[in-house]
Amino acid sequence: MGWDLDDGLAGLDHNVLTGRVEDLVRWARKSSLMPATFGLACCAIEMMGAGGAHYDLARFGMEVFRASPRQADLMIVAGRVSQKMAPVLRQVYDQMMEPKWVISMGVCASSGGMFNNYAIVQGVDQIVPVDVYAPGCPPGPETLIHAINTLHGKILTGEILRRRDETGAGAEIHIEQRDGQSEPVVLAGRD
Amino acid sequence: MGQYLPIVVLALLAVVFAVISRFASGLLAPSRPNPAKQAPYECGIVPSREPPERFPVRFYFVAMLFIIFDVEIAFLYPYAVSHGTLGVGGLVAIVLFTIPVFASFVYEIANGGLDWGPRRAERSQGVHAPGIVSAGRTTATTIRRVGTEGRPTEGEAA
Amino acid sequence: MTDADADTPDGDEGATEATEGPEPIHGAPVTEHRGHRTAHVARDGLLDLVKALRDEGWLMLLDVTAVDQLTNANRAPLPEGVAPERFELHVLLMSHREASRLTLKVQVPEDDPTVPSLFALHPGAEALEREVFDMFGIGFDGHPDLTRILMPEDWEGHPLRKDYAVGRIPVQFKGDPGPR
């Protein structure tokens, strides 16, 4: 709680007394985002892996996956959405409490992925407004955590909600994939 | 007058807190009502027929259990705090209070309030096989390893 | 003597291969292809053949599925006396005692696609037959609950038929990809 005097009022650093209520509310929403378990297919296994001990979503205040949409404010659509599942997904999204966000995890949720056929909805953004698209099939826990951090950043700045009010569409942020091993693996058995 | 001041302040605080929390959510939370939010949540399915109003009696047993234990405890706390000053008179009063509550608990147990569903009865008598529900049964005792010596014999092929 | 034996086996060798092949099961002609034994049976003979096989030890029904042979250029050869139809029902049975599998093939014509249901003999067939009905439109008479199982209830058409389009949405080319 310092005050850099020669900078005048600008030097007053950020603290409780001088913080805006809006920042406090956004910070509270960001750090206790409760995801609704919407695990559909293979991405759900990776989402559970992200919730597990090794990748540990709890570091971001999200280790509790709420089952009922009444207590959840983030829907991670993890897996391919079939035509039979589309109305159910829309119903669960409508029943979620405001303010709510959607992460479309995996290429099948984002764009139908490799299943371009009669059974799969080609992209969940036809049904619900999507905020962050996480690429990968399945995206590793690192990519999911990267998507969640991106969303946290957008919630903290608050412009995600302003755009939602005007256009009703999601923030539609695309992120790149961040998993896999760093150093290349040398193949043995060359002889 | 001073003696009752804490109680009055406490009551006032309770009322104020109730009023604030009643109206705060209306003001602070964003409200976008839609038909789905009012609808009952049934795992994502829109229920096509209304759930019946009549509930089986057994659910009321659970309500009774709650009343017996929770409400009774609420009355025991103030007694426990001041049982020294109340002396024997207090003890008699508390025992008189507890007896009818305990009587309803006995009635509940007699009516099988805790014995939910036939499953438990069926399992305890070992209807399926003796020793199916027993503490001694661990992973080691319940499985047997069939080596690679042969396939199921004639009898086992049922 | 010996040379007689010597040449007759070759003679027989050729002969047995051509005429009867593996012996028919309960009168149903059997073909063998890469270790995949198949018995061809008519629609009305299916139930009693499965019943006879079950008493013999073929206890488990593994799979009931169908193949739409509409556009199959070179289809597996059928023994004579079996008229090739559009739909071909595959019933896969397994005998635990002999540890082997047997497929029953039933030819189902396109104009009247109904087959007697195996539910009475193998209750496990209920869901499999519902899936074949859902995907191919082959009806099973005697089936307790013949409704769709995989597709939504109000879906038109049977997806796995060869004349049903894949339902691919053509992928538009959204602008050129950035420098690789």
Added chain:
Amino acid sequence: MTTTDIHEKGVALTSEGAQELQPRDIAGGTEVLREMGCVLRLSEAEVAALGDVDDDDATTTIMNMGPQHPSTHGVLRLMLELDGEEVLRTKPVVGYLHTGMEKTGEQLTYLQGPTNVTRMDYAAPLFNELVFSLATEKLLGIEVPERATWIRMLLCELNRLSSHLLFIATNGMDVGAVSMMIYGWREREETLRVLELITGLRMNHNFIRPGGVAADLPEGWQAAVRNLLDTVPARLDEYEVLLTDQPVYQERLQGVGVITTEECIALGLTGPILRSTGYAWDLRRDVPYLAYDEVDFDVVVGSYGDCFDRYSIRLAEARESMRIIAQILDRLPAGDYRVQDKKVTPPPRARIDESMEALIHHFKIFTEGFKVPAGEAYAAVESPRGELGCLLVSDGSAKPYRMRVRGPSFMNVQALPHMMHGGLIADGVAIISSADPIMGEVDR
């Protein structure tokens, strides 16, 4: 009914009409026959005996344990008819993850097939690739070299271990021991790290292909597998202490979801559920494929056929898998990892720069795909959930004419109503978890 007009109407049309469970008064007598279990129905005599129970006071409620539910292991929807807490009738409504994979399978060449098939049973992806490759090789009539067979066995046993660890984690969580999820996933991450080292991916590897394996084993794979074999057995003993000796865990699983051998065979169940009834049937031993007849392992069999048996079987099978992996570690033969038949295997990368034919060959195999002689072939393997079969019908072109995958979970889901009958809802959750269905394999 496209998804867009759901959007406008705002009302989600989620009722599936005839596929749902009808209440007794509407559906009439025949629906009550479903009382015992969706498939093994009551006979008329039993229903008549049941009939004298006057129905008016026991108002049964029909409730949805719907597609979005924490304990249905994916998008399985069970319609339960409840009398208070007791489950009378159940009807599984599946299809909420139907991906049309069999239709897509007909559009992809044999080389692309494993990428499509591997997403069916996503807890054990390598088994799908193995069964597709075995069926294709049967059609081609080619023999895979020794080393490829043993590498496939190593990968499948590692995948079985990770699948059973996933079961132990979710079984503990479903029955209330939520921290089991953390323990189970800790070991699963170790196994996935070894699989990632070998195949490059944590899931959906596309590593087992028709003709052998995608690449050779990387440097230092023995050290990684040996380290896994040193840590996981100790952790499994830790689970024994955590779960098996717990009276709560025993009370929740023992005597719940009992099924007999005759019912399993009538329902077409295979895998741990069939073995839990005391019937020793394991494809790896009875219809050996790959090199399972040269490896010595035990088939684990239960005694009562209840949830506790299935839990013990999977725990013991995890140990058996590690025993097999240990034997593979020392007996992996040398040699090439793919069949050397020019028709099926693309030439090695270095050869393409040197010879024109290799380049043409490479190009033809990867674009048009290799042609498979016409015919039909059925191959089956013992996946962690039962017999996983793949029927391939080929018309001589480079794409399968018909690809049918027989998923064990499809039959296990049909047996759920039979096991859940008469139990409480909480028992039903334990039974679903013990059947361990994977919805990708059920709906395909």
